[in-house]
Structures are given as C-alpha cells and as structure tokens.
Amino acid sequence: MSCRTVAAFLVCLVVVACRETPLSWQHGNLQVSVDDNLHVAVQSADAQSKPLTTGTAATEYLVTATDTLRDFRIDKKESVAFSDKIGAGTRWVIQGVADTTGHTIRKIVTLRVYSDFPDLMLLQAAYVNEADKPVSIRQWVNHHYTLLPVQDTVVGWSFQGESTGERRDWVLPLKPGFYQRNYMGMNNSDYGGGIPITDVWHADQGLAVGHVELAPRLVALPVSVDAAGKTTVEISKTYDQPYSLAPGDTLHTDETFVLIHHGDYYTALKQYGALLQARGLTFPEPEEGAFEASWCAWGYMREVTLDEIRGTFPKVKSLGIKWVTIDDGFQQAEGDWHVNTNKFPGGDAQMKALVDEIHAQGMKAMLWWAPLAADSSSKLMQAQPDLRLINAEGKPQQITWWDAWYLSPGYTGTLKHTKETVDLFMRQWGFDGLKMDGQHMNAVPPDYNTHLGGTEPEQAVRDLPQFFHTIWKEAKQINPHALIQNCPCGTCMSVFNMPYMNQAVASDPLNSWQVRLKGRAYKALIGKTAYFGDHVELSDGRKDFASSFGIGAVLGTKFTWPKENPAVTEDNLLTPEKEQLWKKWFMLYHRKMLSKEPYRGELYTLGYDLPETHVVQKGDTLHYAFYSDQWNGAVELRGLEDKIYTVRDYVNNVTLGEVSRASPKLAVTFTQHLLLEAYPR
Incomplete structure (x- = not known):
C-alpha cells in the first residue's frame, strides 16, 4: 500500500489480490461487507437493534439474454479519501470478472460514503464487455436486499413512491404476499413518475434504497414479501428491447444509494432530500403568500357561472381567506386558454375585470391550468398537430381525465405556446398565482415526435422538469412573488418537478390519512415548504380541518354560497351550521400559523x-x-x-x-x- 498527501487531505490507494480477506467497514450505523464474488452486503451496526438483513448475497447483478451474472471474482480493489461538492468522504472501487460460457464481463463497483451523510452509501456499477462478441442485456439490478421478518402485527411499514390510476397510499403496511412494482415510468396512459425511493422500517430501524440522479429515470423499486415474512427490495432497470453491449463497451447503472436509519420514512426522505440538494437540486423558498388560506371555485365545478364566483366573495372575505382560485371551466378547451364567451361574454377583458375585483377586495387571484394538455378537437391541435407527444406506437399519448392529448414537453413549439399562455394569465389578466393541475404532469413516456430532430425518445422523460422550469422562469419574470402550485392529481409527485413550485399540495387526497402522510413526506424532502392540505371537503367527513391543521398545512375550502350550482351533486353548500365550524378553524389558523413553523x-x-x-x-x-x-x-x-x-x-x-x-x-x-x-x- 502507498499513501501520499494530495491537496491537504490524505489519499490512500490500495490494490490487492483477489484472494485476500473480504472488505468490511462501518459508516455510522451502516455496516458494509464485500465478499470475493463482489456481493455487497449491508447490515445495521446498531447494537440496540435486531439484525436487519439476511447478509451476503448477490446484491448487484446483470441479466443477459442467456444468463444471470451474479458472481464476479474480485481481482482489484482500491480505496481513496476524497472531497467533492457533497463533502469529504471515502471511495472504494472494486472490480471482478464473470467468465461464463459465452460471456466475459468485468464488473466495476464504485462505493462512496460521506461524513455529512452517516448511515448512507452511494453505489454505481459498470459492466464492461471483455468478450469478442456483443452481449444482449435484459436488466440490471442494484441493492437487492432481503430483510428479516419481525414478530409483529405487520411485517413492517413502507414508503413506496409510485404513481398509478389507483392513487394508492404512499405509506403502506407490509404483510405476507405483498407485491408492488414501483415503476418510475408510465403505469397508466397518464399516470407515472414519483419519488424514486423505497423505505421499509420496523419499530427499531429501517432500510431505504433509491437513485440519486438529478432527473427522472425509467427504473423500478419493487417490494415483495414472501410467506415467511421476508421482505425483498431492489432498484432495477428492465430494457423494453434488449440492450446490445458491444465488445469493449461499458454499461453504467444509475447511481443509487442504501440508507440504514431509525424512525420512519420521514428520516429517510429527509436524508434523501438533503443529498439531492447537495448534488445540485434546489428547492425554492416559499413565498409569504403561499401560507395564506385559500378558497377555490371548484365547489361549483365546470358549470360555474361568473355570478356564482362573484357572489361568494363576501363570505370568502369574511373568513379571512386571501386566495381566490378560478378553476376548470373558464376556458374554451384544454389548449385553447382564452375565455369561453358563453361564461365571459365580455371576453378576456371580463376575466381581467374579475381579477381586478378580487384585488380590490384585498384578496389574491389564482388560476387553474392544465399545462402540457390539449383537447384533440381544440383549435391549437387543429393548427399545430406537431405539438403532440407521440408514443412508441406512433400515436398521440392520451390524457384520460380530459380526453386530451399530451404535448411534447421538449419541443420548441410547445414551449412557445406555454410561455404565451403564462403571459396571458399573469401579465395580461393579472393573476397572482397558477394552480397547475393534472396527473399527466408528473411524468411522460418516451417521445417519438419527429419534429424533435432525432433526439433520443427517452430524453423527454429526463427533460420533463425543464418544461416546468420554463413555466417557473416565465411566471417569476412577470411577478417575482408569483405562487406556483403543482397539483398532480392523486400521484406521488415527482421529486424532480418540485424545484419549480413554491406550494406543494395534497393533490386530491382520498382521505385524511393521505393528507397527513403526504404532508410528512413533503416536509421531510423539501424542509421549509408551504404545504396546502387541499380542500377540506376532500377529507374525512368533508370537514376534517384537524388533519391539515395538526401537521402544519395551509387550510383551504371549496364551499359554495349562498346556494349550490344546480349541476353539482356534491354537498359543498356552506350552511349556517357549517359556517360556525369554518369560522372557528380559519380563525385558529390565522392566529397560530403553524404552516410556517418547523415540523418535528x-x-x-x-x-x-x-x-x-x-x-x-x-x-x-x-x-x-x-x-x-x-x-x-x-x-x-x-x-x-x-x-x-x-x-x-x-x-x-x-x-x-x-x-x-x-x-x-x-x-x-x-x-x-x-x-x-x-x-x-
């Protein structure tokens, strides 16, 4: 071994033969060991906790068309102290070779730990084809761990960050027979993406895995529980079409991580969010106005009239609510965002007058919008069909809720249309904030739009956050204090879209439990954030203010007054009895303002x-x-x-x-x- 001093820190390089004692080290409570077949095992070093995993196994492996390569005989290892923008740490690079019939694949595993992130290790595997013919790759797998069963009413609890049309809970108890794929691509035509981390915890400790790339990746984080209660987790990429690894070429996995922790998913997400920020993902500070309570005209639904909106203002103002949201129904069509003159006979000027009236009453105006969507019959689609996102089948990708089409997020025509729409809403009409809405915003499939100039289709997946960055920049140029809310209806919001909003939202919770568990997730990931608990009418009993209030969420409502819209079947009317309850909670909210305070x-x-x-x-x-x-x-x-x-x-x-x-x-x-x-x- 040789050691030398470089740039004020010690660098130690170690290269050893393949038959030496397996590597083992401890980082906080994370115990790591690597055996001669390059299996990277993790365990908890906490003496007060029970053993967590089953120990050494093939944790990172490669699936080819003919074989699963699990064992790579180590022939090189090296470690080095280093420092980068994340901080000071230690890096191990370990190499091994799998030489099977028809394959000679070198595996290079890079492991990194940082002093500022105890209990956490980053990992990236690279596979080099050292044979003289191509290898057909079907899948790579990182962090394949099996957690030991515990004697309890449940096998464990879990955070699973996928998005599907079922709008499942992000937090789930685990029981024998459980399985969930947690695919970060599209799981339905307009549901996909999420938070690429899986966390499983017991009463004493937990284990989390995920990826730390700064843009979406088409990976899965499956969780399964066998009949004996053993829980298996991993992060993997399965290729839709086999990936041909040519002789001499290298396949890199995404950079991933494993974390051992106490507590629940709050601890894991807090570490994950801090790591993403250290790597360069920036979450904006919330605007002061983002903590003010909100009323939304969606209680009247799409058939809302201008008189109904204006007629509700006195009651909204009497409750001390500062935000008025004009929701779905004002527009001609998705994609045609000028006003529907059947509702606004005065045209766009009448919408501007409505915003002026809201301001004159001392309130702020927010406008609902479904960016990246256009009805197939809209004037926009008739004039510019090139804006459509084209899927692998050569067809426009459908958004089911509005029976609309996805727009191509990276196409210059889409970006131009989007910027013009933001200008219409905020500069011309004068709105103070945008309620961006729709499950489709969370993710897109690979885009085969021929107008993209030969760009790799999967690039659209990675570049979707930049679409929202465009909206963010345009809005902030018009109004530096603009409130940008991202409401990806029922999905687990993509963490990569979070830098381009300053108000998170419970986004159509199915119950009060979802209001609370989502708030806990946002407050862990982002830190100081304005979290809107959505309309109280979506909570248990349609009046559970306490679930938002108690976790430090912003209060909101969509009541109607003095009467319902005849087309609405929901019970949104603010009766005298309900008004007393609404007054109590909004007065308490304005007095306490817990939404601004630290969440523990x-x-x-x-x-x-x-x-x-x-x-x-x-x-x-x-x-x-x-x-x-x-x-x-x-x-x-x-x-x-x-x-x-x-x-x-x-x-x-x-x-x-x-x-x-x-x-x-x-x-x-x-x-x-x-x-x-x-x-x-």
Missing part, C-alpha cells in the same frame, strides 16, 4: 408509535396532533426540554395538566383527533 417528524415513528402523532414547534411551544378513531389511554409528549410544561387543548381551550421530560405522559380520551400545545410554565 423525527420524534415519532409512524405505524409503531400509537396513536399517530405529529409535532410542530413554534418557539418554545410544541404543538402535538394525535389521530385515532378512538383513543383512551396515555400519550407521550416527546421533544421536551428540561422544564415543566403546561398542556392545553387549544382547540377547545381546556388545560389538561403538566408534563416534563422525566414525566412526559398524559392520560387522554378522544375520537378522531386531539390537538394539544405544551409550553414552559
């Missing part, structure tokens, strides 16, 4: 700490939100300093007692929710 997601483990608990800290006061269908027993208040705290039910203005770090439990009884504040005596 590290204090409780979802799925194991019961009842479900969330904490927001404002100054020296901790705000606890407990959720359960029924609860009668003790709750533990964590995060206290060495002081005596008074505990108060601030919703009902009732003092419940005192707690301290030494005696943090309190006996309570509640149904659905209990919101408490604890402040030093």
Whole structure:
C-alpha cells in the first residue's frame, strides 16, 4: 500500500489480490461487507437493534439474454479519501470478472460514503464487455436486499413512491404476499413518475434504497414479501428491447444509494432530500403568500357561472381567506386558454375585470391550468398537430381525465405556446398565482415526435422538469412573488418537478390519512415548504380541518354560497351550521400559523408509535396532533426540554395538566383527533 498527501487531505490507494480477506467497514450505523464474488452486503451496526438483513448475497447483478451474472471474482480493489461538492468522504472501487460460457464481463463497483451523510452509501456499477462478441442485456439490478421478518402485527411499514390510476397510499403496511412494482415510468396512459425511493422500517430501524440522479429515470423499486415474512427490495432497470453491449463497451447503472436509519420514512426522505440538494437540486423558498388560506371555485365545478364566483366573495372575505382560485371551466378547451364567451361574454377583458375585483377586495387571484394538455378537437391541435407527444406506437399519448392529448414537453413549439399562455394569465389578466393541475404532469413516456430532430425518445422523460422550469422562469419574470402550485392529481409527485413550485399540495387526497402522510413526506424532502392540505371537503367527513391543521398545512375550502350550482351533486353548500365550524378553524389558523413553523417528524415513528402523532414547534411551544378513531389511554409528549410544561387543548381551550421530560405522559380520551400545545410554565 502507498499513501501520499494530495491537496491537504490524505489519499490512500490500495490494490490487492483477489484472494485476500473480504472488505468490511462501518459508516455510522451502516455496516458494509464485500465478499470475493463482489456481493455487497449491508447490515445495521446498531447494537440496540435486531439484525436487519439476511447478509451476503448477490446484491448487484446483470441479466443477459442467456444468463444471470451474479458472481464476479474480485481481482482489484482500491480505496481513496476524497472531497467533492457533497463533502469529504471515502471511495472504494472494486472490480471482478464473470467468465461464463459465452460471456466475459468485468464488473466495476464504485462505493462512496460521506461524513455529512452517516448511515448512507452511494453505489454505481459498470459492466464492461471483455468478450469478442456483443452481449444482449435484459436488466440490471442494484441493492437487492432481503430483510428479516419481525414478530409483529405487520411485517413492517413502507414508503413506496409510485404513481398509478389507483392513487394508492404512499405509506403502506407490509404483510405476507405483498407485491408492488414501483415503476418510475408510465403505469397508466397518464399516470407515472414519483419519488424514486423505497423505505421499509420496523419499530427499531429501517432500510431505504433509491437513485440519486438529478432527473427522472425509467427504473423500478419493487417490494415483495414472501410467506415467511421476508421482505425483498431492489432498484432495477428492465430494457423494453434488449440492450446490445458491444465488445469493449461499458454499461453504467444509475447511481443509487442504501440508507440504514431509525424512525420512519420521514428520516429517510429527509436524508434523501438533503443529498439531492447537495448534488445540485434546489428547492425554492416559499413565498409569504403561499401560507395564506385559500378558497377555490371548484365547489361549483365546470358549470360555474361568473355570478356564482362573484357572489361568494363576501363570505370568502369574511373568513379571512386571501386566495381566490378560478378553476376548470373558464376556458374554451384544454389548449385553447382564452375565455369561453358563453361564461365571459365580455371576453378576456371580463376575466381581467374579475381579477381586478378580487384585488380590490384585498384578496389574491389564482388560476387553474392544465399545462402540457390539449383537447384533440381544440383549435391549437387543429393548427399545430406537431405539438403532440407521440408514443412508441406512433400515436398521440392520451390524457384520460380530459380526453386530451399530451404535448411534447421538449419541443420548441410547445414551449412557445406555454410561455404565451403564462403571459396571458399573469401579465395580461393579472393573476397572482397558477394552480397547475393534472396527473399527466408528473411524468411522460418516451417521445417519438419527429419534429424533435432525432433526439433520443427517452430524453423527454429526463427533460420533463425543464418544461416546468420554463413555466417557473416565465411566471417569476412577470411577478417575482408569483405562487406556483403543482397539483398532480392523486400521484406521488415527482421529486424532480418540485424545484419549480413554491406550494406543494395534497393533490386530491382520498382521505385524511393521505393528507397527513403526504404532508410528512413533503416536509421531510423539501424542509421549509408551504404545504396546502387541499380542500377540506376532500377529507374525512368533508370537514376534517384537524388533519391539515395538526401537521402544519395551509387550510383551504371549496364551499359554495349562498346556494349550490344546480349541476353539482356534491354537498359543498356552506350552511349556517357549517359556517360556525369554518369560522372557528380559519380563525385558529390565522392566529397560530403553524404552516410556517418547523415540523418535528423525527420524534415519532409512524405505524409503531400509537396513536399517530405529529409535532410542530413554534418557539418554545410544541404543538402535538394525535389521530385515532378512538383513543383512551396515555400519550407521550416527546421533544421536551428540561422544564415543566403546561398542556392545553387549544382547540377547545381546556388545560389538561403538566408534563416534563422525566414525566412526559398524559392520560387522554378522544375520537378522531386531539390537538394539544405544551409550553414552559
């Protein structure tokens, strides 16, 4: 071994023979070992936790047309201390060869750990064809781990970041027989993308895997549970058409990671988000206006009239709500974004007058919009059919909800149309914010539009975030304080689109549980963010303000008043009884403004700490939100300093007692929710 000093840090290079003792090292609580066949095993080094994985196995491997290459006999290893924009760390490069009938493939695995990211390791595999003929590649796999079963009511809990038309929960309990593919490409014609990380946790610890590329990748992160309760995770890419690896050529996997952690997916996503930011992905600071409560005209749905919108303003203003959103129904068609003169007989000038009226009443105006979509019968599509995204079958890609077509996100014509639309909405009409809406925004399939000039079809997948960057730049040039909301209806929002919004949203939650679990995810990934809990009418009982309030979400509603639209079948009418409840929660929201304060997601483990608990800290006061269908027993208040705290039910203005770090439990009884504040005596 030789060591020398380079640029103020020590560099040690080690090259050893293939039959030496297998590599092993520890990074925080992550224990790593590499055997002679280049199997990279991970385990928890936490002495207080149970063994997590089954140990050494073929964790990174290659599937060819004729074989699965799992064993690569090591012939080189080297390690080096280094520093880059992420920070200081250590890098291992390990090589081995698989020499089977018809194949000679060299595998080069690069492993990196950073001092600023304990418990986490980056990995990238490269496969070099050292034979004299091509090899047909079907799939590569990284981080194929099997987690040991635990004796509990469930095998474990998981975060799985896929998007499908079923709009499943992002957080799921695991049981024998479970399987979910978690493909980051298109899972339905207009559902795809997501957050490329899978996290499985038990009461004592968890393991997460994912990729750290800064743009979308067409990979899967499948999770399966066998009959014995063993859970298998991995990240893999399967080629639709076999990839031909020519002699001398190299196939690189995406750069991926494994993380060992305590707590739940909040801990894993917080580390993942910090790593993405260290690598160059930037999440914008939220605008002050993003924390203001919102009313949306969608309660009247598409048949809304101008008189209904204007007639609701007095009640909206009386509740202290600052944002008015004009929703779907104002336009001529998706793609034809000038006003429908049947509703706005005065044309575009009448829309501008409506915005002026909103401003005159001291409120702000937001406009609904489905970017990247155009009806097949729209004037836009009749005039510019070249704007369409063309799929692998040579057909326009359909958006089911509006029976519309995808636009080609990287095509110059699409970008020109999009910029002109933003200018219409914000410069000409004067809107203060945009509600970008639609599940189709989350991902696109490979684009075979011939007008792209021979660009690789999969480039559209990777470049979709730049489409939203175009919208972001155009809007901010017009109004530096513009509110840009991304509402990808029911999907797990693509993390790569998040840099180009400043208000996240629960995006059509199916229930209150989804409001809470999505908020926890956004607050972990982004850090300080404005998270809008969506219309309260989408929560349990259509009035569960507590689920948004307790996690520090922005409140919103889509009530109608003084009467419903005859075409609407939902119950959105703000009756006198409902108005009292709405007043109570909006007044409390404006007084507390917990949406601006730090969320303490590290204090409780979802799925194991019961009842479900969330904490927001404002100054020296901790705000606890407990959720359960029924609860009668003790709750533990964590995060206290060495002081005596008074505990108060601030919703009902009732003092419940005192707690301290030494005696943090309190006996309570509640149904659905209990919101408490604890402040030093």
